[in-house]
Amino acid sequence: MTAYQDLERRFARIAAIGDALGILSWDTQTTMPDGSNDARAEQTATLTVLAHELETDPRVADWLAEAEGDGSLDDWQRANLREMRRSHRHATAVPTDLVEATSKAISACDMIWRTARAESDYAMLLPSLTDVLRRVRECGEAKAAVMGLTPYDTMLDEHDPGARAARIDALFDDLAGFLPGLIERVLEKQARDPDPIRPEGPFAVEAQKALGVRLMGQAGFDFNRGRLDVSLHPFCGGATDDVRITTRYDEADFTKALMGVMHETGHALYEQGRPRAWIHQPVGQARGMAVHESQSLIVEMQACRSAEFLSYLGPVARDAFGGSGPAWEPDNLRRLYTRVERGFIRVDADEVTYPAHVILRFRLEKALVGGDLDLKDLPGAWNEGMRTLLGVEPPNDRLGCLQDIHWPSGGWGYFPSYTLGAMTAAQLFDAATRADASIKPALARGDLGPLVAWLRANVHGKGCLFASGDELLTAATGRPLDVSVFKRHLETRYLGA
Amino acid sequence: MTAYQDLERRFARIAAIGDALGILSWDTQTTMPDGSNDARAEQTATLTVLAHELETDPRVADWLAEAEGDGSLDDWQRANLREMRRSHRHATAVPTDLVEATSKAISACDMIWRTARAESDYAMLLPSLTDVLRRVRECGEAKAAVMGLTPYDTMLDEHDPGARAARIDALFDDLAGFLPGLIERVLEKQARDPDPIRPEGPFAVEAQKALGVRLMGQAGFDFNRGRLDVSLHPFCGGATDDVRITTRYDEADFTKALMGVMHETGHALYEQGRPRAWIHQPVGQARGMAVHESQSLIVEMQACRSAEFLSYLGPVARDAFGGSGPAWEPDNLRRLYTRVERGFIRVDADEVTYPAHVILRFRLEKALVGGDLDLKDLPGAWNEGMRTLLGVEPPNDRLGCLQDIHWPSGGWGYFPSYTLGAMTAAQLFDAATRADASIKPALARGDLGPLVAWLRANVHGKGCLFASGDELLTAATGRPLDVSVFKRHLETRYLGA
Structure with missing residues (x-):
């Protein structure tokens, strides 16, 4: 199997986990009973971490480097490789502990926001939103260092x-x-x-x-x-x-x-x-x-x-x-x-x-x-x-x-x-x-x-x-x-x- | 973290994947459109393999051996450890290629069975059912060697x-x-x-x-x-x-x-x-x-x-x-x-x-x-x-x-x-x-x-x-x-x- 083929296999696996997460998310928003929230969060977090581990596995970096020197790839394969590199760069640029800290800050803030919005109380939201912005900015800075962009541009680039x-x-x-x-x-x-x-x-x-x-x-x-x-x-x-x-x-x-x-x-x-x-x-x-x-x-x-x-x-x-x-x-x-x-x-x-x-x-x-x-x-x-x-x-x-x-x-x-x-x-x-x-x-x-x-x-x-x-x-x-x-x-x- | 704690963490992760599979299975039987069958099979297979890899990871065997010598565990923890050992024994006894071959034989036979039953045609089912039985028996024999049971007893033991x-x-x-x-x-x-x-x-x-x-x-x-x-x-x-x-x-x-x-x-x-x-x-x-x-x-x-x-x-x-x-x-x-x-x-x-x-x-x-x-x-x-x-x-x-x-x-x-x-x-x-x-x-x-x-x-x-x-x-x-x-x-x- 060539390095490129290894990559295709790995990214297909990551995509399958993403698909499973897509169905779970649909279920959460349409079907799931309220009392299942914590257990569902556990499932979602586990699958997200597994997908992240599959992508940041050191072998992926080796495969990418090797495949990028592979002259036999056609247009679609080369575009596929470029997208893998892009995704990999976003995934590996941020240290795991910062990813986790950001995810926790978001969970906390998201919860508070629901009440703060209902009560129109910005002061209530401010501390946790400050925490989210700090973490998000740290993520942006970590990516900026690798990608040669401003922190905000790395955020734009992630979505678009x-x-x-x-x-x-x-x-x-x-x-x-x-x-x-x-x-x-x-x-x-x-x-x-x-x-x-x-x-x-x-x-x-x-x-x-x-x-x-x-x-x-x-x-x-x-x-x-x-x-x-x-x-x-x-x-x-x-x-x-x-x-x-x-x-x-x-x-x-x-x-x-x-x-x-x-x-x-x-x-x-x-x-x-x-x-x-x-x-x-x-x-x-x-x-x-x-x-x-x-x-x-x-x-x-x-x-x-x-x-x-x-x-x-x-x-x-x-x-x-x-x-x-x-x-x-x-x-x-x-x-x-x-x-x-x-x-x-x-x-x-x-x-x-x-x-x-x-x-x-x-x-x-x-x-x-x-x-x-x-x-x-x-x-x-x-x-x-x-x-x-x-x-x-x-x-x-x-x-x-x-x-x-x-x-x-x-x-x-x-x-x-x-x-x-x-x-x-x-x-x-x-x-x-x-x-x-x-x-x-x-x-x-x-x-x-x-x-x-x-x-x-x-x-x-x-x-x-x-x-x-x-x-x-x-x-x-x-x-x-x-x-x-x-x-x-x-x-x-x-x-x- | 003690070996026992490592095990708890690992098995909680495996349980979360099992829960995700449970929701996907519910969805398949109640909600999923017909044309999604292949993609869903892909998701299910991926999560099943990931859970299996997490359980058969060589570190789990080390943790089990170490935790079994841990004198500080209470009744529930010791029972938990016993169940982990049992699950691990079932999971590791069968070589991966046999697991895959069995799973493929089952998928094929399951499909043929639907037609064979509808048409009341046992001869149609016989070859693929023979294949399933052969694989299932091989799995049982592999487990029998490890567990000191007859092949059929290992099958009973798996469910009960x-x-x-x-x-x-x-x-x-x-x-x-x-x-x-x-x-x-x-x-x-x-x-x-x-x-x-x-x-x-x-x-x-x-x-x-x-x-x-x-x-x-x-x-x-x-x-x-x-x-x-x-x-x-x-x-x-x-x-x-x-x-x-x-x-x-x-x-x-x-x-x-x-x-x-x-x-x-x-x-x-x-x-x-x-x-x-x-x-x-x-x-x-x-x-x-x-x-x-x-x-x-x-x-x-x-x-x-x-x-x-x-x-x-x-x-x-x-x-x-x-x-x-x-x-x-x-x-x-x-x-x-x-x-x-x-x-x-x-x-x-x-x-x-x-x-x-x-x-x-x-x-x-x-x-x-x-x-x-x-x-x-x-x-x-x-x-x-x-x-x-x-x-x-x-x-x-x-x-x-x-x-x-x-x-x-x-x-x-x-x-x-x-x-x-x-x-x-x-x-x-x-x-x-x-x-x-x-x-x-x-x-x-x-x-x-x-x-x-x-x-x-x-x-x-x-x-x-x-x-x-x-x-x-x-x-x-x-x-x-x-x-x-x-x-x-x-x-x-x-x-x-």
Whole structure:
């Protein structure tokens, strides 16, 4: 067996453990009884440590060095080897005791955050969040020394290989200069339009689910290798060939769950469309979180909230729920699904204001990790940023800097991927519809087939063949990430410009 | 850290992997989409191999040797060490390549069995079953060399520590001499009694489930650390502090699912009642499969099919399903739930004829492993045994030697535990009701509390403190397993003697 073959075997084993963890995580969020929490944490920790041990085993470093001198590898194998090296570098850069200390700090802080948020008490969170930031920064510094990056860039790179703060700064500054004016103009236009009418419920959960399943099927979701279930916080998870998405139903309002299902379906199609020959290898995984988010947003935002698709959805949804009247007109549905509001909460934000929430978090976490902002000053900086970017100021920290789980749970460097994903989605959709004129007419028939076929060929099936999201985007659209496409999309949809 | 402490840590890790496997197995049987089968097999194999590697790591042998010389250990620690040694002996006795070859033979045979059974084609199964038996025998021979037992005894010992064929022979011969006459007399008596009336359905699944959940609660099942779900083949599985039982509902007949739920609840109470301080250690596990089966049967057969409990269940079930009329009278329900029939299928058998099915399988597998019976002669030997023990002969192999999954799937040495469990249940129930006069009156109120409290103290909470089921039984009832109690139970219940 060659060193490269040893590596493939080892990483397939690590992937199988990751898959088992994916099913356990799904179970924890959908099925597990409350009293099983400690035992489940034990299982998860054990499998995580085992996977880490398999990857940091000294033989892996030897195999990597040897395989990198192997001239017989083809393109996919070389890309696979590059991804192994990348993963190995992240895994080995941080000493085990620091990994454990970080994991403990996160567990403690995550728990406290739940109460602190409910009680809107930032002071309660501050000590444990300080501890998390200290550990996260130490991890970043350890990686920085090995990877030749700043600590914050190592965090970005972990979620989105190749992402760097300097590049994101430029993209986000451009967007931040554009958004406040756009929001102003959109709200003015919206005020002149008739208010949308909310279809009246109740909407039975079974009918909502049936409609969601139907649309998932039309988008190409393979129910033979996946499921739709219910959880408090919707997600796309599960395992290889077993992609599980969730939603949460509200009997008074079907619109959120329905688009939520299509959002997670976008993630799921990416997972189900990964290159089959490499499904258990690093090169067969998704190309980072920004591209992943682009796949949920291209399905939800670009396709399903388009005027074309909503012209199909109106009568279909009306019949599914036995409704009637003007609330079900496609134009009314379009106004409902493109409503813009200045709000405090990121997860409730619309397509236009969402990037402002993300830019705020990116700037703050970069400053916090870089030492330019002290955690005790976070609430003030948060509120000031909200005023500047969105023109509103949260009345308390529950609606402000306490709203997200990311920082307490160690997800530093993750936020930018939401908006990088939105921009990527716009650029991919633009390229796809230029390349295939049948995509938009198909949407008007509720058929996502042509769009998804283009995505399979240009995104899903590529796995990690390219070293970064920007390289993938360049191959698919002819150029790296370009804010102007996203800006044009927002203007067209929200101003009819 | 002492060697003993190293062992505790290592075995806790192995237990956590076992728990993860338990949840994956539950998921496979209740939830997983069909197309995920191969990926799931990959996950399961990976975790199984990892657990095996952790146990057979050479350091474990060193730690065991050192800890066995540690004079400072208390009773529970010494029992824990004994269980570790036992597990380690089973795990290390068989060379890895033989473990793998056996596992492959089983996978292949298991698959063929599904078709062969459906088509009642023993010839189709014979080659792969021959392969399984050869591998299983080789494993037994490898263990026999280390453990100083016969190959078949090592198989018995794997499922039920301390169980030996010679002892089971004596117990089963006694029972086999008694059963045919008993069955004859019971059928004669039954013919004189009025035929039971079947309550008329349909019985809505939701109502069946609600009644099952209610009875589970009355038996002390902790829904904060467990669940009730649906699967094709009912089981009790899951993980530590997350005990999951399943059933299968038939809208035309509620009686099977209801007693099935109580059967699995008996297993679950054992799992939920394991000693908390040792929950992740070998000594904190159940004391073998015969004792485990005794816990399902003491709840189902001894408690819930008793005249006392059925006098409570009659009106409760009638109200739960909105029924009326004589079919719901406790005495009719008792006749329904104690109906005896000479049948071909083990899993459909009643309490009286079930042991005959088990004795047949025990004798056959002992002869097959020992080389006294050739697999090609199995169908003939099966049918002859059925004639002798039960007085009926299956018309085909689907209703005969092809009915059980155990042999194709490698579960040799498992069958005796069903009937050893039934006998153990009778003896435990006899001792419990002698020790606590409130147990039977409580059953007449639907309350299993006093019985379960006695089981917690004498069985569940003991874990593997005792080295064998017989030792546990002696501590709980004053004597080792004694067929006469079971015989008396059958006579009392079925002949009113």
